[in-house]
Amino acid sequence: MVSRRCLAGVMLVTALCADARAAAAQTADDLFGDQAVQRIDLYVNTRDWYWLKTRFAANDYYPANMKWNGTTVTNVALRVRGTGSRSDAKPALRVDFNRYAAGRTFLGLTSMALNNSAQDPSGLRELLTMKTYRALGLPAPRMAPVALYVNNAYLGLYNAVEEVDEAFLTRAFGESAGHLFEYRWSDFYHFEYLGSALEPYAALYEPKTRVTESMGALYLPVEAMIRAMNDASDDSFVAAVSAYTNLPDFMRLVAVQAAIGEADGLLGNWGLSNHFLYRPDRSSLHRFIPWDASSSLRALDYPLHAGHEQNVLMRRALRVPALKAVYYNTLLEAAALFDRIDGPGVPEQPAPGWLEREAARLRDLVRPAAYADRARPYTNEEFEAGAEEVLAFARIRGAFVRWEAARRFAPGAGPIY
Amino acid sequence: MRTSCAIAGVVVAAALLVVPQAAARTGSPQAPGSAPPPAPGLSLRLEPLPPAAPGTSPQAGTAEPNGFVWDNRPGIRYGDWFTLDLRALLEGDVRSTDPDLSGSGATFEWSRRRIGVEGTVTKYVEYEIDYGFDAAGEARAELRDAFVNVRPAAFARVQGGRFKIPFGYERLTGPRNLDFVYRSRVSDALTPGRSVGAMVHGRAFGRALQYGVGLFNDDGEVPPGLEPVEPLPDEPAPQEGRTWAARATVAPLRLTSLPGRYNNLEVGGAFTSGTVPAGRNHLQGETVFGGTFFDRQYYTNGPRTRFGLELSWAIGPASIAAEYLVARESREGQGVGNEGQADNDLPEIEGRGWYVAGTWVVTGEHRDGGVKVKRPLLRGGFGAIEVAARYERLRFASAGSPQEPPSRSPRAATIAGNADRAWTLGVNWYVNRWVKIRFNAINERLDDPELGPAPGYPSLWTMVTQFGVGF
Numbered sequence: 001m002v003s004r005r006c007l008a009g010v011m012l013v014t015a016l017c018a019d020a021r022a023a024a025a026q027t028a029d030d031l032f033g034d035q036a037v038q039r040i041d042l043y044v045n046t047r048d049w050y051w052l053k054t055r056f057a058a059n060d061y062y063p064a065n066m067k068w069n070g071t072t073v074t075n076v077a078l079r080v081r082g083t084g085s086r087s088d089a090k091p092a093l094r095v096d097f098n099r100y101a102a103g104r105t106f107l108g109l110t111s112m113a114l115n116n117s118a119q120d121p122s123g124l125r126e127l128l129t130m131k132t133y134r135a136l137g138l139p140a141p142r143m144a145p146v147a148l149y150v151n152n153a154y155l156g157l158y159n160a161v162e163e164v165d166e167a168f169l170t171r172a173f174g175e176s177a178g179h180l181f182e183y184r185w186s187d188f189y190h191f192e193y194l195g196s197a198l199e200p201y202a203a204l205y206e207p208k209t210r211v212t213e214s215m216g217a218l219y220l221p222v223e224a225m226i227r228a229m230n231d232a233s234d235d236s237f238v239a240a241v242s243a244y245t246n247l248p249d250f251m252r253l254v255a256v257q258a259a260i261g262e263a264d265g266l267l268g269n270w271g272l273s274n275h276f277l278y279r280p281d282r283s284s285l286h287r288f289i290p291w292d293a294s295s296s297l298r299a300l301d302y303p304l305h306a307g308h309e310q311n312v313l314m315r316r317a318l319r320v321p322a323l324k325a326v327y328y329n330t331l332l333e334a335a336a337l338f339d340r341i342d343g344p345g346v347p348e349q350p351a352p353g354w355l356e357r358e359a360a361r362l363r364d365l366v367r368p369a370a371y372a373d374r375a376r377p378y379t380n381e382e383f384e385a386g387a388e389e390v391l392a393f394a395r396i397r398g399a400f401v402r403w404e405a406a407r408r409f410a411p412g413a414g415p416i417y
Numbered sequence: 418m419r420t421s422c423a424i425a426g427v428v429v430a431a432a433l434l435v436v437p438q439a440a441a442r443t444g445s446p447q448a449p450g451s452a453p454p455p456a457p458g459l460s461l462r463l464e465p466l467p468p469a470a471p472g473t474s475p476q477a478g479t480a481e482p483n484g485f486v487w488d489n490r491p492g493i494r495y496g497d498w499f500t501l502d503l504r505a506l507l508e509g510d511v512r513s514t515d516p517d518l519s520g521s522g523a524t525f526e527w528s529r530r531r532i533g534v535e536g537t538v539t540k541y542v543e544y545e546i547d548y549g550f551d552a553a554g555e556a557r558a559e560l561r562d563a564f565v566n567v568r569p570a571a572f573a574r575v576q577g578g579r580f581k582i583p584f585g586y587e588r589l590t591g592p593r594n595l596d597f598v599y600r601s602r603v604s605d606a607l608t609p610g611r612s613v614g615a616m617v618h619g620r621a622f623g624r625a626l627q628y629g630v631g632l633f634n635d636d637g638e639v640p641p642g643l644e645p646v647e648p649l650p651d652e653p654a655p656q657e658g659r660t661w662a663a664r665a666t667v668a669p670l671r672l673t674s675l676p677g678r679y680n681n682l683e684v685g686g687a688f689t690s691g692t693v694p695a696g697r698n699h700l701q702g703e704t705v706f707g708g709t710f711f712d713r714q715y716y717t718n719g720p721r722t723r724f725g726l727e728l729s730w731a732i733g734p735a736s737i738a739a740e741y742l743v744a745r746e747s748r749e750g751q752g753v754g755n756e757g758q759a760d761n762d763l764p765e766i767e768g769r770g771w772y773v774a775g776t777w778v779v780t781g782e783h784r785d786g787g788v789k790v791k792r793p794l795l796r797g798g799f800g801a802i803e804v805a806a807r808y809e810r811l812r813f814a815s816a817g818s819p820q821e822p823p824s825r826s827p828r829a830a831t832i833a834g835n836a837d838r839a840w841t842l843g844v845n846w847y848v849n850r851w852v853k854i855r856f857n858a859i860n861e862r863l864d865d866p867e868l869g870p871a872p873g874y875p876s877l878w879t880m881v882t883q884f885g886v887g888f
Contacts, residue, residue, distance in 0.1 A: 046754075
């Protein structure tokens, strides 16, 4: 009996070491590498898969094994994710690596999302938006196109998205011990002060870390931040709000969102939306982290001042010349990135810029997987039309941003009516 | 509510303390050697009832009154044609735990509250009905036992109805004869308890061999409340299969010339085989402390088998008992699948455990057939005092060699198992034939406290005093 147990122990250690070696050879950057369509296999009990799809509106977890690049991750947890993107035919999924074993990670990740691009026929918008954020130095989730197989059958083209969680925070900010909140959209909201009671703020920001702490510990700094945005005098605005958030960082993020035409972000058409808020441990400074960008890269002339008047923080920040300059300079930085040309151009033929090249490359990369995807709610023609819309945006957006930024936000520019 | 119940219990206990004196005054003493306390479980039922078996009872030669009688308990007698005895049991526990998670300190709660009848119809048929609560926290009273035992011959009897599946020495021991407040974790978790079925049983060679083989509707009442999976469209609802069970004990010393009080060494084995529907229906491990250390979260499907070995021996005022139990539960088609197969089979979940227990009656009464108090309280004595100790271990894990790191996934090939090791030290005070007070100090240690009822606490203490009144 003892020798059998010893043998079993040696086998397990050997297996774990082999697993570790296989994992060590790969990184999360490889998983989220968009130079190829990643193949991910999920193995789910057929009974569970049936109920997951049938009850796609619920957040029930189901066990599964996940295989990527020769490595099998056993005992992950799956659930349907999303709001408007929920679907029974092609469910968007969240994959938890640590739900059934505390502290467990895969390539340093505790979870990831598999987005179904249900609201984007091309499947390119979020990929390109997150790539733009990261290229401009903003903390944003990594993404990669994925051919998803379930129980050895091809399900469809997905996007693997790095979840905003402790692992992400560690990578982005060097620590993860603070308070992370996910914004829950329920109505139009623009940072108006909601009073001293904390419940309204709790309804807006769902805690994702330190969830068992008291309402006060969680939300008093959030309430104080929003109160400062609203109540501080013009003279004390920067000082008062800077105690709770880094204003230049905020201006950079909303500038990039404006440049990329993000219509459902911090200043989008539906008020505040699609972001996380992170307050590091023993700090009162809140950081904004973008999330879910399937509505960007649409209107070629999406205005750079969209949502400015409605949003309390943006309206007041733009009255501060230094912050307005940050906004303006970031717009120009984004436009320069969009139009950046690698190598000499061809005479008489304008070379495509970075954004257009990336859009074309990704379109060509995912096309076979998209065409083979029978679960998506779009035809091949709609895929091509959506991709062409993205390419057109990428082609001329840089010039539009420069022109519009100069008119509205350059030093000395007056108001436009 | 608890206070009023406690007062009621104290009143009943006081009444039963006084009854022996009243009985002494009215001249109805307990006949020497009459109606010994029931021997453990199955062996009790294998013996003929003393009044109904002429020649085997010390009372056989005395004239039994017909009509209502009160000997050891109230009853009705009509010669050998019909007997009926009323049985009742009331137990209340005062218990405290460390750590005290509820913050309420010591609490009182009623545990067993049962009433029933048993008796015979002619000398060939006996019956028993038992109703009530079996533990604190039960929502409603239930029918416990309801069976008829037909005994045409000692070696071949047939019992039908609802009764305990013949598996597990301690499980088959009635609550009045337990040496500790609680059965062992092993016995609680791995034995099936009651079901509806039929059993052939009997004894041979002067009770040196006893056996029972039965077929039952289901796999018993442990764990309670199956949770089958929801069937897919056009799929029949999962059904629980029947269970068959067999148990045999041998008492080799009965074939020797040793005196009766020393020759009751019994060793035995038992086996059950049943089928459990797909779902989170596996056996679970519960602490005495409260809460589970291995809860029902893994999918199982298919056969559940149990295997048990047992030993018991009462030697004068001392006794020892030990059991080794194994339960294995299949997980057919419960995996998540792989490249080559959908819904693969998973390794069985195995519950394995053992205990060793010993008792010693300090006041000298013999243990064989139960402690019969020589000098009851208020009748010139103090009752009987017994000390007891038990060590046990119960472990749940995936059977076989681990295939992957342990996980709490309901479809994990290698589950996150856990084990409970417990010491119990006890003192039993047999006040008289009806009243018994037991004190137990129990220390439990979990292999993985994080899966237990008090994460962060590897050592759990439970102190319990049980007041029991029964006849």
